[in-house]
Amino acid sequence: MNKSILRLMILLLLLPAMMSAQKQKTERAYAAWQAGSYYEAIDYFKDVYSKTRDKQLKAEMVFMVSEGYRLVNDPRNAELWYKRAVKSPFPKPEAQYWLAETTKKLGRYQQAIEEFRKYRQLVPGDPRTEQQIRACELAMEWQANPESYNVEELKEANSKDSDFSPAYGRDDYGLVWFTSSRDDAKGNKEHGATGQSFTDIFETRLDKKGKWSTPVPVDFVNTEFEDGSPSFSSDFTEVYFTRCEAGKRENKGCVIMYSTREGVNWSDPGKIELLVDSLVAAHPALSPDGQTLYFVSDMPGGVGGKDIYRTTRTSPGSPWSRPENLGTDINTRGNELFPFVRSDGTLYFASDGHIGMGGLDIFSATPQGGDSWLVQNMKAPVNSPADDFGIVFERDADKGIFSSARKGRGDDDLYTFEMPPLLFSVTGLVRDEKSGQPVQGAAVQLIASDGANMQTETGAAGDFKFSLRPEVDYIFLASKKGYLNGKEKETTRGQDKSREFMATIQLTPIDRPIELPNIFYDFGKWDLRPESMVSLDRLVETLNDNPNVTIELMSHTDSRDTEEFNLDLSQKRAQSVVDYLIGRGIVADRLTARGYGETSPKVVDEEIMKNAPFLRLGETLTEQFINGLASDEQKEIAHQVNRRTEFRVLRTDYEPAR
Structure with missing residues (x-):
């Protein structure tokens, strides 16, 4: 018999068995997926992908592997398979x-926009x-202009596995409880969704x-199942935490447990009856007054995937009310x-549905x-x-601990954060207004609100x-003999980041007349035009800053008219x-008016x-x-230079009448 025909006959005989095995592997993969065992399902989907020749099935397996890596929080592998x-x-x-x-999620925001x-x-x-496009744009802005928090890894507490969801256990913040899948965990079974221990x-x-x-x-709180996400009452006599009794291919839901402390002894944990079995009630957070319990659930009728709810009680030990969804300001389709x-009363929470980084x-x-x-x-x-x-805070301080997967390994770690004071x-810098040179030995006074x-x-x-x-207005007043006082203003009100201000104070020397810019009159008249008021108001401020000074106001004309007319x-x-x-x-006795006509050209x-x-110097x-x-044109410019209003200091020892 021809060898090729023999091979074909053998292949036809084996084909049903091969197809049956492939179908079983596919069914096993989807069964693991339905049970939430994504980590396990990835391997099954990969196996089917590598052995099937069906292009449509191959495409489906590629997509499911991508989804699996996304759900086990492995963005690097997820990106690789999504590209396929x-x-x-x-x-x-x-x-x-x-x-x-x-x-x-990998931080490549511009590429993500595309x-x-x-x-x-x-x-x-x-x-x-x-x-999401707007989120990427904002994320780039936030990275370029971060908030002032100092963030550091809490290395002493972290392990090679996941460490997350901290809670302070004492009022001196020297005791922290947190959730971990490290090797010392009592729940030694492997979690199908993460591949780590419970x-x-x-x-x-x-x-x-x-x-x-x-x-x-x-x-006393740990079991063979998943235990985590602790939350203490404000007096640290109650603790609430999550327990999820999940098997390898079954999910019994999650419940909220609690324990109370008398002296140094904690009671055996008990279950809070909030929801029916198989639903999630997790991540408890007790309000500071102990009357409201916030928690997470996937119960029917919610806004998105998992929502935040609250339940209330009238006093410790009294029953909790029917849970209430916090609404669409908080909860999203995510x-x-x-x-x-x-x-x-500020609520902090994590979300993948609001605009984020x-x-x-x-x-x-x-x-x-x-x-609202x-x-x-x-x-x-x-x-x-x-x-x-x-995230958790130290009561009223702007510091605490939170969890993050920012190292890029897919595992979570604990980080401290603190807003520095x-x-x-x-x-x-004090400068001579005319020469621009620094003025040494000037007295600078700080006056604060x-x-x-x-x-x-x-x-x-x-x-x-x-x-x-912080939150203070300042005036810096500089003075030195032979100069008018100068000042600058600054404020720290509304400043939410540390800052070093820069101020330059100009001191005007009084050994020569000081010109007042932009003093205007109509031709042949002496009524001040409105645009002159800005310059004169600055002179008012200068005189108020120099209360011991008297001045002579000097007005000059050009030479185009008679001397008598110009003087008048x-x-x-x-x-x-x-x-x-x-x-x-x-006050009038600080002021002298004198017209010079055309007698004092510039x-x-x-x-x-x-x-x-x-013009030549x-x-x-x-x-x-x-x-x-x-x-x-040059003549008109020169005449304009001569038309001016100046003042000169007559005395610096004026004392106002009492």
């Missing part, structure tokens, strides 16, 4: 969506797309040297998990009255592209420095300025040359000089 899934002969649109989500745009072309009406509750203590002890199991309540992000929710909440992302560095969740300071008053002296570089306090006009103009200052509260300085480069703008200029 979208290129397969039978691609699913949701593979493109989850490829974009996984890329986002992947979401590809998904938008496949499914134009999905509202998630625009939200979790237990462990504790670690802070020693006198500030080091955390090696974690040990809290034996998952809301790991609630925690601070003493001011990737995976689970931590959010704060402030009650707004009724059932103001929900805000905690942003970087508390949040990251990976899962961030399970706001530190403010001002570094200043909280009553603080300090003084220092500038160094050789004209520099000074003060430490500042300039006197009236000077008097108009004086009258304005008196009207603004400056001498060209460097400032004038900036606007009139055809030191030249006096006499009528003869102006008439010799090359053009009418």
Whole structure:
């Protein structure tokens, strides 16, 4: 018999058995999947993928492997398999969506935006797309401008397995309980969804040297099943935690357990009857007053996957009320998990449904009255592209512990966070307004809205420095003989990040007249035009800052009219300025008005040359000089320079009448 025919006959005889074996493996894979054993199911799906020649089945297996890696929180492998899934002969649109989500979770936000745009072309009406693109844009902004929290890994407590969901067990915050799947866990069975041991509750203590002890199991709460997510009452006499009695291929749901303490002894844990069996009641969080218990559930009628609910009681030991969903301000079509309540009523929780940086992000929710909440992302560095969740605070302090998978291994670790105290300071420089040179030996006084008053002296570089306090307004007043006082203002109000302010105070020398810019009159008149008020109001401020100074207001005209007319006009103009200052509260005996007409032409300085480069430094703008200029335009500029209002200091020892 021909060998080829013999092989074909053998293959035909074996084919039904091979197909039956393949079908059994596929059924086994989906059975594990339905039981939530994603870690186990991945291997089954891979096995079917590697052995089948059916292209459609191959494509389905690629997609299921991708989904498995996503659900066991392995974004690197998930991304690899989703890329295969979208290129397969039978691609699913949701593979493109989850490829974009996984890329986002890996922190490659710009690339994720492009992947979401590809998904938008496949499914134009999905509202998630625009939200996720906006989330990527915000995540890049938050990474570029992080909040001021200091975040550090709590290395003493972490292991090679998952460590998460901490809770403080004493009012000195030197005892922490947390959830872990490490080797010391009592539940030694392998969790089908994670491939790790069932979790237990462990504790670690802070020693006198500030080091955390090696974690040990809290034996009285741990069982062979999943135990975790502890939450203490504010007086630390009650503890609530989650227990999930799950077998290898069955799921009995999760329940909330509790125990009470008398002295140093804890009671045997008991079950809180909130839901029927097979439903999830997990992640308990007791309010500071002990009257409200927040928890997570997947009960029917919710908003999304897992929602946050609350139940109330009238006193310790009394029955809990029927659970109430927190509503759509908190809960989304995604998952809301790991609630925690601070003493001011702010609720913290993790969510993958609100706009976030990737995976689970931590959010704060402030009650707004009724059932309304103001929900805000905690942003970087508390949040990251990976899962961030399970936060607790030290009562009123802005510090605590949270959980994160940011290392990229897929396992969770504990991290401390602390908002450092706001530190403010001002570094200043005092300069001569005319020369620009630093002024050494100037006295600088700090005047603060909280009553603080300090003084220092500038160094050789004209520099000074003060430490500042939060939420305070400051004035820095500089003075030195031969100068008018100068000042600058700063405020730390509304500043939410530490900052060093920079201030430059200009001191005006009084050894020469000081020109008032932008003082305008109509032609041949002495009434002040409205645009003059800005400059004169600054002069009012200068006189108030220099209460011992008297001045002469000096008005000058150009040479185009008779000397008598110009003297009379300039006197009236000077008097108009004086009258304005008196009207603004400056006493009359500090002010003298004098008109100079055309008798005191301007001498060209460097400032004038900036606007009139055809003039020479030191030249006096006499009528003869102006008439010799090359053009009418140059002559008009020179006449304009001569038309000016100035003041000069007459005395610096004025004492107001009492």
